[in-house]
């Protein structure tokens with residue numbers, strides 16, 4: 438099975454578990470969605486064909502960005518946009534994490550256990566090889582994490598910054 442660090446053509450296509458989207462949504466825009474997707478992540482989507490980083494962002498954003506060093510360009514954009522949530526690996530020591538999250542975010546939610554992301558055909562992949570976290574840049578989005586946690590839809594620890 439391909440893992441999350443594999444350098445393969447489809448190594449970017451790891452989809453958010455839909456129960457997490459349901460628990461935290463609704464969202465107005467996913468700026469980095471798969472071209473072919475088994476479900477909607479938000480009301481509107483940009484794909485690699487649009488280059489979502491170069492397009493205007495409107496409304497509440499769901500951001501599970503492409504992996505690699507460019508992940509922090511997307512986080513920088515969400516930090517400026519302020520409305521929405523990001524789902525990224527909790528590599529908390531990296532310079533990018535320090536620059537875009539520790540220095541700017543409103544809250545970080547650390548999932549208990551590892552997530553299992555989905556393939557574009559709608560099937561679930563294996564356990565991720567890194568821990569994941571949610572990042573919020575504002576009160577309302579932090580409240581949406583707290584509500585999902587209280588309702589038992591997600592399990593982990595919410596850290597206010």
Ligand SMILES: C[S@@+](CC[C@H](N)C(=O)[O-])C[C@H]1O[C@@H](n2cnc3c(N)ncnc32)[C@H](O)[C@@H]1O
Pocket residue numbers: 449450451452453467468469470471472478483484485486487488489490499500501502503504
């Ligand atoms: C980790 S997946 C997450 C997919 C989706 N956002 C979700 O939450 O399920 C990252 C996605 O970003 C897309 N992508 C890569 N580069 C992109 C770009 N420049 N603009 C928009 N989407 C891009 C990939 O095709 C892939 O579908």
